[in-house]
Amino acid sequence: MARKAAAAVTSADVARLAGVSRATVSFVLNNTQAHRVSEPTRARVRAAADTLGYVPHAAARSLRAGRNNLVLIPAAVSAIGRLVSGWIDELHAELERYGYTAVLHAGRYTDPAAAARAWAELRPGAVLALDGASLTPQGAQVLRRAGVQALMALAPRPVEGVYTVVFDHQRVGALATEHLVAQGRRRIGVVMPRERGLSAFAEPRLAGARSVAARTPAIVTAVDMEYTHACALELAHDWAARGLDGVFAYNDEYAALLLHALRDAGVDVPGEVAVVGCDDLVTAALQQPPLTTVRLDTPSAGQLAAALHDLIETGTAAPLPAVEPVLVRRESA
Structure with a gap:
């Protein structure tokens, strides 16, 4: 015999236990500043909610507020390295200051239109696409028709209907390869991660490296690599x-x-082979030899959160600076 599901706890249950109205429960748990509620009453409501295990319904709260507070960030889990994960964590904190909830969406879609439809089904208030190629003008139309108020993408060039922060991965690959060529290297490998979700970033970096080879004596070769010790040793x-x-x-x-x-x-590194990375992680300088890398100067999480807030509230936001790759030269190259 199937077990009957327990009835969901409601704000009415919290109100009864705390001895207050449902409106007061809403004011307290949604931190509504326009209504004054005494601290003893607030404490009683929070205690009742904790006792019953009640949490507010995000969708209902958005409807009451007239503003959808969900910010959807499509990102493959494998694509979130240390730099990106730290940046996203900061962005979460900054968005919370404005009352938004950021949610990562790890779905994989080869078709941008299918991706846009999947995101639209969740009815977010905003979408921030870290992979600009995944948000097309057609996808933007789908999301707008679904009521998404703000669309932002990190992309190599402006996307119609989308607030774009320019991030050209080809320039990253070109800068690293230009440095290797300047150091006298002529047979240059470009690592292509085998992990799913990274090709959207790796392929334009390879294209940037090849653009340098097209105008120099260098030859560029793609090198497939899994992020495993065994694969690295084999290479x-x-x-x-x-x-x-x-x-x-x-x-x-x-x-x-x-x-x-x-x-x-x-x-021997750099005697036989020079090595260049990207992101300028703290650990890069601790390698032996210290790792030459490409630092990515990006708009701060605070700047992006402020721009998203402006887009949601007014439909416009001041332009943000492009992501700028900067070479950090150390002993590995």
Whole structure:
């Protein structure tokens, strides 16, 4: 015999236990500043809610407020490295200051239109696409028709109908490769992570590296790599056969893994091969040798949160500076 589901706790239950009206429960738990409620009453309502295990209904709260407070951030889990995860954590905190709730959406879609429909089903107040290619003008129309108030994307060029923060991954790959060429490297590998979700960032970085090769004597070769010690060791032991004297390793995490594997295999860095990463993580400077990398100067989480708030409230926001890649030269290249 199937067990009957327990009835959901409602604000009416909290009101009865606390000896107040449902309106007072709403004012307290939604932190409504326009209505004055004494501290003893607030404490009694919170205690009743804790006792019953009650939490406010986000969708209902949005309807009452006339504003949807959900900010959807589509991002494949595998694409969230240390730099991005820290940045998203800061963004969560900044959005909370404005009363928004940020939610990561880890769905995988090869078709941007299908992605937009999936996001629209959740009826968020705003969408922030870290992979600008996933938010097209057609997708923007789908989301607008679903009532999404603000659309923001990090993309290499402006997207029609979307507030765009310019982030050109091709420039990242080009900058790293230009440095390797300037150091006399002519056979350059570009690490292409095998993990799903990273190709959207890795492919334009490879294209940027190839654009440098097209105007210099360098030859660029894609190097597939899993983020595992075994794969890094296999690559390192096969390095001589590949004949590569430089490598742009996608980011600092892949670069550090490959750097250690090369050293374990007896490959001299930077003597035989120069290594460049990206993100300028704290650990990059602690590698042996210290890792040359590309730092990404991005708008702060506070700036993005403020822009999203303006878009939701007014439909417009002042432009934000583009993400600027900056070479940080150390001993590995």
